[in-house]
Amino acid sequence: MDIDSKSIKIIKAKYWKNGWIDSSKRNLSDSDAEHLSIHHWNLGSAKLSHDQIIGDVVSKSRNVSLKECAALLSQSLSTRKVQDRSFISSVAQAVNMPNHSHTENGPCPICGLYKESEIDQDVLLFEKLMWGGVRLTQIEYVWFDLKLMNRNNLQEANCEDLIHLVMDFEKRNDKLSASKFAASLKEVKGNKSEREILCSILGVCSILQHPEHTGFLMQYWPANERQLPNQHFIDLAWPYCWYNSSFGINKNALETLTNK
Ligand SMILES: [Zn+2]
Structure with a gap:
């Protein structure tokens, strides 16, 4: 970007x-x-209806190459351009999200949006520049990320650094909780929050996942089905909050994302 x-x-x-x-x-x-x-x-704020947001998300995510998004994430590992990381998790959610309408009061059971939203684009941009995004699975953020992709020069699709990083996870024999695993990644340049967001992005993309709480790569998880762990305070994105390093990596997801 x-x-x-x-x-x-x-x-x-x-x-x-x-x-x-x-x-x-x-x-x-x-x-x-x-x-x-x-x-x-x-950027200011954007006032949009649920159906406008969903229409944009669906149309903008079509014809986007997951591999090019994976390459941006991969290149960000050495450049520390954290703002390039979440395109892949946004596209992975958007391509599997059904086009749908919601005009009733209360949150939409599929995406969690209300019928009208006011999106503070400046704060979303700040969070993206600071840590690589925070509200990764909120559809407002997915919408915002896809909008920025148009201003993005997708580069040569080289995913080697990402593949190398993730395959090294496979060699570990530890049993760390999601937050401890993220904190242990000293090989990733950056601070604790950047590492947690990176892991959360890999969680949304199904690379790091709990067997019963999988990411979005193969299916879109409706907002009302995203069960949270029984903890008082959860600051990690769903579904990465469920991860433990004893689950290892999902090689199929890594291959799908870096080959398409
Ligand atoms: Zn919805």
């Missing part, structure tokens, strides 16, 4: 200083606001 380094710096500084900056204090200087505006990164 093409974004200039100054825009990244401005966006990160708007939201984060040793923690989230209070919403009342997220002010930009005139020159920073102008810079974002010139580079079209002042």
